[in-house]
Amino acid sequence: MTTFNDFITYEHDLEHDFEHNLAHKKEFSPPKIYIAKNDLSKRWYVYFSYRDPSTGKLKRQKNIYGSVNTFSTKEDRMALLSRYRRRLLKLLQQGYNPFIDNTELYKSQFIVKDAINTSEEKITKAFSPQIQYSKSINQREEVVVKKDIPEKIEIEEPKMTLREAFDFSLRIKEKQISSNSHKDYMYTTNAVVKWAKENYPKLKTIDQFDKKAALKFLNALLLRTSSRNRNNYRLNLSSLLQTLEDNEIIESNPIRNIPVLRSIPKRNKSYTTEEHEKIFGYLEKEDPLLLLYIKFISYNLLRPIEVCRLKIRDINVADRTLQFKAKNSPLKIKLIPKKILDELPDLSKLDPDYHLFTPIKIGGNWDTDDVNKSNYFSKRFKTVVKEHFNLDINQTLYSFRHTFITILYQSLVKGSTPHAAKSELMGITGHNTMTALEKYLRNIDAVLPNDYSNHFDND
Template sequence: MHTINEFITFEHDLEHDLEHVLAHKKNFSIPKIYTANGDLNKRWYVYFSFRDPKTNKLKRQINIYGTANAFTNKEDRLALLSLYRKRLLRLLQNGYNPYIDNTALYKAQLKKRESTITPQPAIEKEYAQPIAFPSKINKKETLATSTPTIEKEEPKEASMSLREAFDFSLNLKKNQISNRSLKDYEYTTNALVKWVNTNCPTIKTIDQFDKKVAQKFLNHILSKTSPRNRNNYRLNLSSLFQVLEDNEIITYNPIKKINALRSIPKRNKSYSTEEHKKIFEYLKNEDPLLLLYIKFISYNFLRPVEVCRLKIKDINIEDQTLQFKAKNKPLKKKLIPKKIIQELPDLSKLDPEFYLFTPIKIGGEWNTNETNKTNYFSKRYKTVVKDHFKLDKDQTLYSFRHTFISILYHALLKDSSPFAAKSKLMEITGHTTMSALEKYLRGIDAKLPDDYSDLL
């Protein structure tokens, strides 16, 4: 049995045909060099993956260190690892397979070498040192040809710690998702790492974290909170683990095969006609700023967070429009009803970069994140309105959006067919498809039948 070390240390043909490799379904990944971001105190190595014959999936193989880490400068270390990488790629192209006996291939390569009298380049003479790497994976095999010290150190270096792996994923995710989502992901990973340290202290690296451990953690979340929250944790973790799988940090995503639980979605309860009229009348004197904030939700059908995002420059009084960052679009434009324009103060002399709503006035600086802003108005609404009228806990600021969409839908139905009413409503609410609008209307119970007493 011959090791990959013996192949690489006498392989001299450094040219390789990548075009040929990419033209077929590869059984291996292109070898890469890990440089620890230039940190010479950490071990550098060459790594690659090979298709496991049992699972038919690419599986990360043992790292190749050789004697690269004996060098104390980046240039020499990288030069040797580059040599290892080129030799390894050539061997893989010639048919090397870590899951089989490669003796025949070794003899063929040795014969080729002996028949070619070509002086060894200086860099190869200097760097040609043994590399501990098995030619066939076999639990019963002792791998006598491997260097014992490297075999003992390999489990410690083979994988990142949980925190390092999650930080790697978060760093790649930060430019793909919103700041709020990134905060959610960070909170999820912090909770997981803390739980693992307490309940599974033997798990130190990301490759030790499997489906069984993931299921235990999600069960812990379920026992403390709700199915909905547990599903959110599952979704966040699956997204981060998928980044690790795609970048070959782990061989598979352990969250993928864990099913989501059925949960009853939270419902923001609509207000009755009497309730919302009482609230509006009460706020006229009690808190006019909060009333205008609610009217932007009610008459423009905005979400509370979308109202908090509005700046002075987003309001165009002349065209009677506003633009904002929506949930499903980077930028969206809507008509401003005259009922709101009439209540707005003169905005022309205000700084365009001021936020429209602040805790103390219309138009001003408010340097905090969106979550804090929406939470502020929610707490203010609870203190001023909910506690005063003893409202249901599910009657929130968001409920005004549901309430006024229902009012508008029933008003449109008076003079048109259901389809025409929904078509007009789509233009106002901003739903992109009829099916999405119909699902929303069913969800808030806006679609109620006519009185059917005569049929009973």
């Protein structure tokens, strides 16, 4: 029996212009060429799918290799694969079916016509307009005639799986974002892959992760957690999928048209004057290291994770400055107030690469990432302080920054105008714009009106 593969790789070039058989058009997928990312050490081939009569679904057929992988240049391989692809498409349009014996159809289309076209003139017509012949007195000269419009060859590689596509995007993102953000993105992709495996096992490739699938994932997350968490996952996914779109791995980013949900942001509740004074007094005896950590947040107005990033070399005692990586800047420099300088031990003999804060002392090696360091001090504060004073759940280490910015603003505004006070405060807090500072002050309720009791005197 003549195999289906034999029809395609038959080296005698019978490029007849078969009529399209529309009845079979939807029985198969358009043949495509796989070029292994132009890697000549790997196998190149033509592939396609045909509708399985037993299931009614398109089924991937055996790859068409022929002799293409014996060639050592991309041009030669593409030329032969293009020929295989054209033949395969015409055979499928004519009615060839990989699930049945096509020998008789093969004979009717090839063998009979070979017998008829025995003369050179008939062979010439059979191959026209590909090849024409012209005669001269002493020789026959073959002239290749090019088509006016070259055939467009569709080249497509197998689709990436969810994991492969996300890993590709993560490798690209790794050069653009911080290590903490990269880890956050990794957690997001792990959650999507796990969700798909458990809930939609048929969702295998990245092109199947469309808007509908993305909405199902985000809705499941929303029902299990919160709108804020759902929005964070949406943001991470959108960024990763946009990278895939930019690199032509997917046609479009399905997250782009999924709206952000309204969420109520959590706010770190400020401490009263009485509360923070009691905490400071308590920590002087119970945990002086934690107290100094809190004072860097309070008096230097740093975020907890920014304090965790500080190293000995970042502290310039002579100039009374420190440098650090901020939320909105790769490097910022701040003045160290006297309240902090007076409590710092001698740092001159310590290794400049030591971290300023470690779990057991000032100045030492602490080999873990910044998020873990920040989480460590948060848990330590919870155990030592929050449980002892029975503080509100929203009173955190970050709350000390809010508390002392409020104290500072209210002190600066006395005997001054609000604008002048904010202008001076902006240089201390590190906000880039007055608008950003004003929004922050409103959010923490730092700006309070003067006593307005006299307006009720007429009551």
